[in-house]
Amino acid sequence: MKRTSSSGGAGAGFEVRELRAEDLRNGLLETLQSLSDLEGLTPAVARQALSEMKQRPAGHNVLVAVTSEGSVIGATTLLVERKFIHAGGRVGHIEDVSVRRGHEGKGVGRALVGEAVGLARKLGCYKCILNCDPDLVGFYEKLGFARHDVGMRLDLRPRKQTPRASSRSSGTGT
């Protein structure tokens, strides 16, 4: 699972690996701010969330891109859904792809999504799906994804309009 990025080119200086507890202090929250307003997420709440994720390791996989100095500069989550249809098959849901501000354009997003897809394949998924902002269709097409179906949403709480949320409103997780 450990990977030193080749898609970022020689000397890209990061690897993609599973999230570890220490990453919560080393830039994970700052990285996620590229995606969404964290709305007061504290390290304690993040630790509790991580602990719940670890109880379902086959279903919930958080990947991070980390520099050789240990700073988190990217993150994504692969959720594995077990279905009844498709002969009880599995679907990989790629969520919350996020590259830390100042680290865009170095192949981090490509490496994260590539690793999530590789992991989904390894875990027996027959497809990977995700929702994204229209501005990002080109990014995902470069990685082999194609438009399919229409994303639908029902808000169960009043939606806070942050600049990021209103401009991107992407992913089922944001």
Ligand SMILES: CC(C)(COP(=O)(O)OP(=O)(O)OC[C@H]1O[C@@H](n2cnc3c(N)ncnc32)[C@H](O)[C@@H]1OP(=O)(O)O)[C@@H](O)C(=O)NCCC(=O)NCCS
């Ligand atoms: C969008 C995002 C994930 C891209 O990651 P990145 O590390 O900057 O992208 P990469 O360097 O891996 O780019 C891979 C390729 O996609 C292209 N690309 C990047 N962003 C793109 C976009 N918005 N539209 C079209 N192509 C794009 C790059 O030019 C590159 O192409 P190349 O291989 O031909 O040179 C990142 O900028 C980000 O986190 N943005 C803020 C949060 C967000 O919107 N997340 C997505 C939620 S669905």
